[in-house]
Each structure stands twice: as C-alpha cells, then as structure tokens.
Amino acid sequence: MEPHTDNFKETIHHLINTNGSFNSLSYSFEKNVPHQDIVGALKSMEMSETVVLQKDEKNQIEFLDEGRFILSHGSPNIMLVQLLLKSNPEGKLSKAKALDLFPKEPKNIFDRAFSIAMKLKQITYDKTKDEITASKTADTSVDNVQADLLRFQKDPHPQKQDEQLLKQYSKDKLLKESKIVFWNATKGPNFGETRKAETDLTIELLHNDDWKNSKFKSYNFNAKGKEHNTGALHPLLKVRSQYRQMLLELGFHEMPTSNFVESSFWNFDSLFQPQQHPARDAHDTFFLINPKFSKINDALKDYFNRVKDVHENGGYGSTGWKYNWSAEESCKNLLRTHTTAVSSKILYKMACEYKLTGIFKPAKLFSIDRVFRNESLDKTHLAEFHQIEGVIADRNIGLGHLMGVLEDFFQRFGIKRLRYKPTFNPYTEPSMEVYGFHEKLNKWVEIGNSGIFRPEMLLPMGLPEDVQVIAWGLSLERPTMINYGIENIRELFGHEVKISDTRKSSIYCLLNENV
Ligand code: PHE
Numbered sequence: 249m250e251p252h253t254d255n256f257k258e259t260i261h262h263l264i265n266t267n268g269s270f271n272s273l274s275y276s277f278e279k280n281v282p283h284q285d286i287v288g289a290l291k292s293m294e295m296s297e298t299v300v301l302q303k304d305e306k307n308q309i310e311f312l313d314e315g316r317f318i319l320s321h322g323s324p325n326i327m328l329v330q331l332l333l334k335s336n337p338e339g340k341l342s343k344a345k346a347l348d349l350f351p352k353e354p355k356n357i358f359d360r361a362f363s364i365a366m367k368l369k370q371i372t373y374d375k376t377k378d379e380i381t382a383s384k385t386a387d388t389s390v391d392n393v394q395a396d397l398l399r400f401q402k403d404p405h406p407q408k409q410d411e412q413l414l415k416q417y418s419k420d421k422l423l424k425e426s427k428i429v430f431w432n433a434t435k436g437p438n439f440g441e442t443r444k445a446e447t448d449l450t451i452e453l454l455h456n457d458d459w460k461n462s463k464f465k466s467y468n469f470n471a472k473g474k475e476h477n478t479g480a481l482h483p484l485l486k487v488r489s490q491y492r493q494m495l496l497e498l499g500f501h502e503m504p505t506s507n508f509v510e511s512s513f514w515n516f517d518s519l520f521q522p523q524q525h526p527a528r529d530a531h532d533t534f535f536l537i538n539p540k541f542s543k544i545n546d547a548l549k550d551y552f553n554r555v556k557d558v559h560e561n562g563g564y565g566s567t568g569w570k571y572n573w574s575a576e577e578s579c580k581n582l583l584r585t586h587t588t589a590v591s592s593k594i595l596y597k598m599a600c601e602y603k604l605t606g607i608f609k610p611a612k613l614f615s616i617d618r619v620f621r622n623e624s625l626d627k628t629h630l631a632e633f634h635q636i637e638g639v640i641a642d643r644n645i646g647l648g649h650l651m652g653v654l655e656d657f658f659q660r661f662g663i664k665r666l667r668y669k670p671t672f673n674p675y676t677e678p679s680m681e682v683y684g685f686h687e688k689l690n691k692w693v694e695i696g697n698s699g700i701f702r703p704e705m706l707l708p709m710g711l712p713e714d715v716q717v718i719a720w721g722l723s724l725e726r727p728t729m730i731n732y733g734i735e736n737i738r739e740l741f742g743h744e745v746k747i748s749d750t751r752k753s754s755i756y757c758l759l760n761e762n763v
Pocket residue numbers: 585586587588637673676697698699719720721722
C-alpha cells in the first residue's frame with residue numbers, strides 16, 4: 249500500500265472520530281487532493297471493517313478551456329473593450345491590430361470576444377476600414393460571467409436555482425456538468441482497532457498460536473484477480489482467423505463444419521465418387537466402428553435414390569459408373585476426408601430451398617476446418633489437417649471465373665503468379681491443381697486443387713440446370729509452415745508443439761509482400 253494511503257487512513261479515522269462521519273468529496277475538495285486517492289483509502293478501510301461506506305452521487309461542474317480562461321482573465325468581450333479603450337481616447341483599433349494584441353490561447357478566443365461584444369453591442373465594426381470601436385455605453389466594470397464561474401469554482405456542486413445558468417454556460421462551452429460518485433463513511437465494527445489485520449495465515453502465526461488472537465482481513469470477492477499469463481492462439485488458428493477474416497471481407501459466408509464424423513454418403517457418394525475408388529479404402533480413410541452406420545432419414549430418401557441411380561446408370565448426359573451401388577457402403581460412418589462433404593450438404597440444402605420457393609439464390613461460401621486421412625506420417629504429413637474450401641454457385645460462371653477468383657484469392661496472400669495443371673477429381677470437371685510461385689523459396693509449390701462440380705453431382709440434388717458451382721480447396725498447414733518457416737509439421741501440430749513457441753508466434757502477416 250502506498251504511504252499516502254496510510255496517511256489518509258489516519259486522517260479519515262481521526263475525522264470520523266471527531267465528526268462522526270466523513271465525506272470523500274468534500275474532503276477532496278477542501279484539501280485539494282485527488283478524489284480517487286481518498287476512495288482508495290476508504291475502500292481499504294471498508295475491507296478491514298474499520299468503516300461502513302454509503303454511496304452517493306452528485307452533479308459536478310468541470311470547466312472547459314474558455315471557462316478556465318474567463319476564471320483567470322475575465323470575459324473575453326470585456327477584455328476586448330478594455331483593450332480598445334486603453335489604446336486611444338476614441339477606443340478604436342484595426343481588427344488586425346486588436347487580434348495581434350489579444351491572447352492567442354485558447355484557440356479562437358479573439359473570435360469569441362469579437363462576436364460576443366458585437367452581440368452585446370459593446371463594440372461596433374466598420375468593415376470598410378476594418379476598424380473596431382468601443383461603444384460609449386459599454387460597461388466594463390462588472391463581469392457577471394466571471395463572477396458566476398468563480399462562484400461555481402468555489403462550490404462545484406450546482407444548486408437548483410443555477411440550473412438555467414448552467415445550461416446556458418454548457419451551451420457556450422464554458423463548462424460541462426458530470427456526475428460524480430462519492431462515499432460517506434461512518435464507524436465500522438472494527439473502528440478503533442489498533443492491531444493490524446493479517447492477510448495470510450502464516451507458519452509463524454500457527455507455530456506460536458498467534459492466529460488465535462489475530463485479526464484477519466476478510467476476502468474481497470470484488471477485487472480484480474491477478475492476470476495470468478495463460479492462453480495463446482495456436483499459430484495455425486492465427487492463420488485460420490486471418491483467412492476467415494479475409495473471406496468474410498470478400499462477402500463469403502461460412503459453412504457449418506463442426507462435425508468431424510460424416511457418412512460415406514456425403515463424403516463420397518453425393519460427390520459422385522464411385523464406391524470402388526481407392527480413397528474409400530480403409531487404408532486411406534478412417535471408418536468408424538461405433539456407430540458404424542448412419543441412418544438415412546425419410547426426407548433424404550428420394551435424393552439418396554437419385555444418387556444411387558446416377559452411380560449405377562448415369563443420366564444428365566452421363567453414362568454413370570456402371571456398378572451395383574451399395575446403400576450399406578454409403579451409410580458407413582467415417583472421419584471426413586475433406587470439407588467438400590460439407591459443401592455438398594450445403595448445396596443439397598440450396599437445391600431443397602430452390603425446390604420449395606422456385607428461387608435460386610447465388611452463394612459464395614467457405615469453410616476452414618479439420619479433415620482426416622489414414623496416411624503414413626512423415627515430416628510433412630499428418631493423419632489430420634485443416635482444409636480451406638471455397639464454393640461459388642451462380643448462373644453463367646465457368647473456368648474463367650474460377651481462375652479469376654483464385655488469382656484474387658491468392659494475391660491477397662502475396663502469391664502473385666499462379667499456374668494450373670489438369671487433374672482428376674471424381675466430382676469436378678474440369679479439375680485443376682493450382683501452383684503458386686513462392687518468392688522466398690524461389691520455386692513453384694502446389695497450393696490447391698479446384699474445379700467445376702460435375703452435373704452428376706449437382707443435378708440429382710435438384711439444382712437448376714443452368715447453375716454452375718466452382719470450388720477450390722487447399723490445406724491450411726502448408727501456407728502456415730511456409731510462412732512461419734516450419735519444416736517439420738510436428739512442430740506445428742500435435743503433442744510436440746512447444747507452448748512457448750505458440751505464445752511467441754505473432755499473427756503472421758500473410759499479406760506480406762515476400763510470402
Ligand atoms: N476436396 C478436394 C481435396 O480434398 C479439394 C477440392 C475442393 C477440389 C473443391 C475441387 C473442388 O483435395
């Protein structure tokens with residue numbers, strides 16, 4: 249506790265003893281000491297139950313620049329008249345000269361003086377000669393405004409009869425009224441207690457049995473706790489929040505991705521991925537043992553059958569995959585292998601809305617979340633990682649738009665040059681791998697995968713035939729590793745990550761030119 253707090257305590261104690269009570273505001277005003285210092289001492293005395301506090305509040309007057317000027321110099325208009333009268337017997341001065349002789353602070357004080365004096369007809373102004381003349385009738389012997397302000401300075405807590413006056417002075421920006429909370433202290437149960445209250449039960453107190461006669465400070469449950477140096481966003485989440493922010497700024501809406509477990513139906517079948525596809529093997533995908541299967545609810549049955557049909561027989565201009573599609577295989581639960589499972593579900597929802605309303609609403613969507621693959625682990629691969637996915641559904645869009653959007657998207661992260669390589673995804677046609685030129689590494693690196701969703705995926709959902717959906721996906725880890733200069737993914741993700749590094753890592757500026 250600061251020494252002056254103890255001094256205050258002694259004084260407060262003494263004053264309560266002689267007067268029966270103590271008012272924080274009057275004391276602060278009388279002795280011209282900061283109110284908060286007295287309140288600090290009072291609060292501490294309340295804790296030790298030396299005093300009982302009662303809260304109260306009052307309006308208070310605070311002087312603004314011009315008010316303070318008037319308090320020390322008088323009203324500016326009267327000053328101006330006096331200046332004119334002092335200069336020569338006619339009480340005349342050019343405006344420029346008067347301005348020159350007038351105080352410069354606070355700003356515009358001369359303009360205020362001039363306009364008030366004009367308004368009160370204490371001066372006249374000849375514009376052609378730029379000359380100000382003091383009026384014969386101007387009386388500079390009384391300064392009512394200064395007198396009022398001095399009175400308020402003496403007692404800054406306004407009385408009822410001053411209401412009108414204060415309103416006017418507030419309007420003139422001479423002062424402002426504010427509320428102040430203060431405390432009234434009276435004797436508490438421990439008043440006069442000379443022993444100092446203990447804050448801790450120490451070994452010494454226990455050893456010599458002093459604790460029996462000691463007074464202990466009671467707990468202050470309202471006190472602010474000590475700030476703990478805990479919690480820091482993981483670097484991956486820092487980068488994630490940046491991508492998220494950027495996509496939100498571009499007008500994309502976030503898709504709900506909070507379920508890691510998905511059915512094979514949404515993860516593969518709805519995406520026209522055949523059931524024999526190697527990715528659907530347990531070597532590549534984590535299947536769930538319990539619950540092993542998802543139930544297909546009634547509302548989904550029609551669409552479920554249309555998906556079966558397009559796999560088996562094709563349609564919508566496609567020959568299909570020509571095999572016997574298994575509903576059981578489709579119901580197998582898994583840890584989603586990509587966030588495209590979520591995109592598919594959302595597109596189906598949009599199709600349902602279209603069916604209901606006859607209106608198709610174009611959409612720009614994104615997600616950033618975790619996916620799982622049964623991969624062999626090495627320094628750049630883990631069995632779980634994060635994907636960023638973007639989806640745009642609209643009429644009259646195609647490959648050109650996809651490339652334009654990708655360029656815009658990656659440019660924001662400092663990747664200016666892109667290259668595309670044809671690839672294959674069961675659910676997009678055409679499909680393109682995206683490569684970006686990494687200035688720091690001075691080489692082309694694969695940064696994403698993209699394409700236009702196939703009609704075999706969109707039309708069974710029930711989306712209008714003239715709607716195209718362009719989409720792309722990329723991992724979150726890859727750009728993060730490159731940006732933070734991390735070579736081993738285990739330093740970024742998993743139990744080997746150093747908490748100290750997490751604390752230290754700043755939010756990396758992905759928009760950095762050199763990325
Ligand atoms: N799902 C793909 C992947 O996991 C990424 C992708 C998304 C590709 C959307 C095309 C369209 O790699």
